[in-house]
Amino acid sequence: MTNRPSSTVISSDRSDPAQTLRRQIGKAPASWAVDDLVAFVRDRRVRLLSLMHVGGDGWLKTLDFVPRDAEHLADVLAGGERADGSSLFGELGIPVGASDIVMRPRLSTAFIDPFSPEPTLAVLCSHFNRQGEPLAESPDTLVRAAYQRLIAATGVEWHALGEIEFFLGMRGEVAQVYGANERGYHASSPFVFGEALRRQALTHLAEMGVPVKYGHSEVGYVEADAADQRVWEQHEIELWLQPLPEAADAVVLTEWVLRNLSQRNGMLCSFAPMARKGHAGSGMHFHFAPRSGAAFMPHTAADGSLTTEAKWLICGLVSHGGALMAFGNRSRDSFVRLSQGKEAPSVLTWGRYNRRALVRIPIVPTDALGRATSVETIEFRLPDGSTHPHLLLAGVAQAIVAGKATVDPDGLLERTAVTAEGATSIASRVPLTFAEVADTLVRSRAVLEAGGVFTPNSLDRVIALLRA
Numbered sequence: 435m436t437n438r439p440s441s442t443v444i445s446s447d448r449s450d451p452a453q454t455l456r457r458q459i460g461k462a463p464a465s466w467a468v469d470d471l472v473a474f475v476r477d478r479r480v481r482l483l484s485l486m487h488v489g490g491d492g493w494l495k496t497l498d499f500v501p502r503d504a505e506h507l508a509d510v511l512a513g514g515e516r517a518d519g520s521s522l523f524g525e526l527g528i529p530v531g532a533s534d535i536v537m538r539p540r541l542s543t544a545f546i547d548p549f550s551p552e553p554t555l556a557v558l559c560s561h562f563n564r565q566g567e568p569l570a571e572s573p574d575t576l577v578r579a580a581y582q583r584l585i586a587a588t589g590v591e592w593h594a595l596g597e598i599e600f601f602l603g604m605r606g607e608v609a610q611v612y613g614a615n616e617r618g619y620h621a622s623s624p625f626v627f628g629e630a631l632r633r634q635a636l637t638h639l640a641e642m643g644v645p646v647k648y649g650h651s652e653v654g655y656v657e658a659d660a661a662d663q664r665v666w667e668q669h670e671i672e673l674w675l676q677p678l679p680e681a682a683d684a685v686v687l688t689e690w691v692l693r694n695l696s697q698r699n700g701m702l703c704s705f706a707p708m709a710r711k712g713h714a715g716s717g718m719h720f721h722f723a724p725r726s727g728a729a730f731m732p733h734t735a736a737d738g739s740l741t742t743e744a745k746w747l748i749c750g751l752v753s754h755g756g757a758l759m760a761f762g763n764r765s766r767d768s769f770v771r772l773s774q775g776k777e778a779p780s781v782l783t784w785g786r787y788n789r790r791a792l793v794r795i796p797i798v799p800t801d802a803l804g805r806a807t808s809v810e811t812i813e814f815r816l817p818d819g820s821t822h823p824h825l826l827l828a829g830v831a832q833a834i835v836a837g838k839a840t841v842d843p844d845g846l847l848e849r850t851a852v853t854a855e856g857a858t859s860i861a862s863r864v865p866l867t868f869a870e871v872a873d874t875l876v877r878s879r880a881v882l883e884a885g886g887v888f889t890p891n892s893l894d895r896v897i898a899l900l901r902a
Contacts, residue, residue: 453643454546463542463643468511471544472504475555482554483510484547487537487561488573488683490525492822494690497537498554514538514559519569522561527895528571535569536562543683545642549694558683570889573824574679580831581678583885587835590724590731590743593675594827595811596685599652599716599819600671600692601709602628603664603702618655618667626651631695632669638691644684645674654714664702666709668716675723675730675809678831682823685718705819708767715771716819717778718762720830721796721811722747730809733795744795745847747812748784750837751793751830752850755782755816756864757878758833759871760896761825762817769866771818779815781863785852792816792864816864829882836881872900 456463458478459470474480483499497515501507513536520533543558561572568575584592604627623629632649639646654668671692673684689705696703708715724731724743733744740748751758759768772778777789784793794813798806817826840846865871875882875897882888 454641466541468508472508480553480555482552484554484556485559487559490523494686523571526571527891534564548638576828577679577682577824580828580887584831590726593723594681595673595675595721597672597719598688601666601668601704603666618651619653621651626667635691647672647674656710656713678827682827685823707771707818718817718821720814723809723811733810745843746837748793749840749843750833752782754833754878756874758829760875762821765820783850783852791852832882868900872897
């Protein structure tokens with residue numbers, strides 16, 4: 435590459451112009467106030483308000499209101515509502531005596547629910563304890579605390595995007611498709627039956643304010659057989675770079691949209707790591723890019739060496755990636771995907787272009803003059819569709835800070851490097867049982883607990899569940 439700029443500039447107020455509320459309110463989401471949303475509900479005759487939030491299991495939860503009047507609506511938008519934290523965060527060890535919590539809306543996340551039969555305004559919420567402080571066991575709290583610590587420790591913002599791979603299943607006699615095993619990559623209709631659903635998902639996400647990079651059909655295709663009469667085809671939606679907390683929300687919302695659309699179209703949607711043994715599985719790779727001001731920073735210097743920030747990220751992930759499987763590989767099928775040798779990492783390595791590496795530096799598109807036309811990112815290929823994105827990205831943030839403190843980063847990178855051709859490495863293999871993940875998590879727990887981000891009680895609970 436020649437004449438490559440040192441950074442990619444992205445306007446700080448960039449957003450998708452298709453976003454319904456931004457278009458109709460006439461303001462950027464960051465400036466939305468209670469009065470703006472109350473006026474929107476009144477003028478558009480919206481009937482319901484839905485407070486949505488992420489539980490300890492990583493699923494999207496909902497609390498619905500039919501506001502009695504404008505004052506009631508304003509009060510809920512400003513102060514939220516109480517909830518039972520023990521039913522929401524039992525997996526993360528919330529004490530019974532601290533189970534009274536408050537869900538408080540983040541107004542900038544509001545969107546119109548595309549699936550509700552009644553006009554419904556949905557808003558994502560954060561969680562607070564009875565003292566009014568962020569709830570320590572909340573996944574939203576964890577990723578936000580880790581992100582703020584990461585910025586303070588490194589001096590730059592870090593953005594991420596998720597690659598969401600999923601399978602759509604339809605009974606063979608209904609599907610009427612022409613696909614073939616392992617030949618679905620970038621296939622177009624009529625060779626895939628899920629194209630229209632995927633495109634509808636992209637449109638819904640844009641209207642909701644979730645920025646998307648692209649969507650396409652993926653390689654996985656599983657023919658119907660006597661044991662399973664459904665045809666399964668794989669698709670992917672790749673989101674766009676956002677700060678870590680927003681990137682986690684985007685993953686959860688995308689899964690919610692895909693599940694709703696599948697249900698309405700007579701299909702099944704699966705994010706499971708494996709649709710069927712011996713076939714391609716579904717990963718949930720995350721790409722990362724540091725950003726300073728309005729510019730994303732490169733991962734490679736002009737002389738071809740890694741930048742300092744890239745070394746921090748890679749050192750953190752090859753050192754603690756196994757522990758992060760507690761949040762990014764939560765299914766027994768996760769281990770099948772990692773062990774069957776289909777472009778999934780089996781050892782804790784990094785490399786340029788190699789899809790078997792745990793951390794991969796992908797190619798950067800350029801124009802005819804060698805100018806980069808896309809942001810340079812570093813890809814973490816270990817997580818899969820069982821990921822809890824908020825906990826995983828909180829863990830990645832903690833790993834980057836630890837990576838910055840690596841005593842001999844160049845030595846670590848040399849020991850864990852793998853070439854594009856797949857040369858052997860002396861790096862350790864990834865854990866292949868829940869017990870091994872638990873052991874690795876124990877060794878890395880000081881990194882996760884640093885700065886008070888993950889509480890000892892929460893990690894104790896996670897470790898106990900893994901060993902059970």
